[in-house]
Amino acid sequence: MTRKLQTIGFDADDTLWHNERFFKLTQDRFEDLLSDYSDASQLHDRLIEAEKRNIGHYGFGVKGFVLSMIETAIDVTDGAVPGHVIRKILDAGQDMLAHPIELLPHARMAVETLAQSHRLVLITKGDLLHQERKLAQSGLGELFDDVSIVSDKTVTTYRSIFDPLPGGSEAAMMVGNSMRSDVVPAVEAGAWGVFVPHDLEWDLEKADAPQNPRYHAIEDLGYLPALVTDIG
Structure with missing residues (x-):
């Protein structure tokens, strides 16, 4: 199945x-x-x-x-x-x-656990060299099947990444701390969007949560494996 x-x-x-x-x-x-x-x-x-x-x-x-x-x-x-x-x-x-890379609570556990059962893709904005360096220093790089460092995160961005993969966007989830970049456009692309709030939020990344059954919010990444299991 x-x-x-x-x-x-x-x-x-x-x-x-x-x-x-x-x-x-x-x-x-x-x-x-x-x-x-x-x-x-x-x-x-x-x-x-x-x-x-x-x-x-x-x-x-x-x-x-x-x-x-x-x-x-x-x-x-x-x-x-x-x-x-x-x-x-x-x-x-x-x-x-x-600056040194400091993983957030439960980040390693969540990535390591889900890498055993799902295809993982890192989707991030920013300077190419800097993001590559941070990923290498994080120790998580080998757990991802693919890495996309993009100029912006839009509906088109997510469809271009998710649609060619098995199941397309409808079988994909995007997890992140930005409602504007990580959640709203991913849900609009047909994927699940999971909001993981961070104590600090850049003013330009604020947005209202989508009114959509594919939107979820969790307190931290420690709750992500259980949510993935519930979705099936």
């Missing part, structure tokens, strides 16, 4: 390992550096606006974030930002690229 669920896709950052905490720490450093020119709240809003504008140019990830910080620093200082501040922003970005 063919299983209803044959393929499980996992997001990487803040689903399998910590990531947003490093963006938050760097943003705090950025606000300290520019405290003479702008209050933290205004600077936060200006940075978010820069990130929105720049996603289409730089994509997702640390490099685009650093360039958006530099652009924001130039804007809020009317071009007078000191060179040493730019240097510190660049240093902060390099620190982010070098």
Whole structure:
């Protein structure tokens, strides 16, 4: 008998390992550096606006974030930002690229358990080299049958990944911490979407939960194997 669920896709950052905490720490450093020119709240809003504008140019990830910080620093200082501040922003970005990988609770157990029975696919956004490095350091790479590092996660993205696999999108599940990127478009593509909340959430990844029977939410990855078993 063919299983209803044959393929499980996992997001990487803040689903399998910590990531947003490093963006938050760097943003705090950025606000300290520019405290003479702008209050933290205004600077936060200006940075978010820069990130929105720049996603289409730089994509997702640390490099685009650093360039958006530099652009924001130039804007809020009317071009007078000191060179040493730019240097510190660049240093902060390099620190982010070098941070060690720390798996989230139950991530290894969930991936190892489900790799025994299902096809696993890692689907993540971000810089190619950085994401490849993080996957290698995580120790989880060999458990995935395929890895897709994409520019964005849309309905078309998920269909292009899931449809060619056995059972297509209807026999696939996407697991992640972003409602906007991991859950909503996957459900719209015909797959199951499983939301695993993280304590920190990037403003640009927020969205309403889909009103669909294929949507599920779990507290952490420790609950995922049981959910997969229930689906069948």
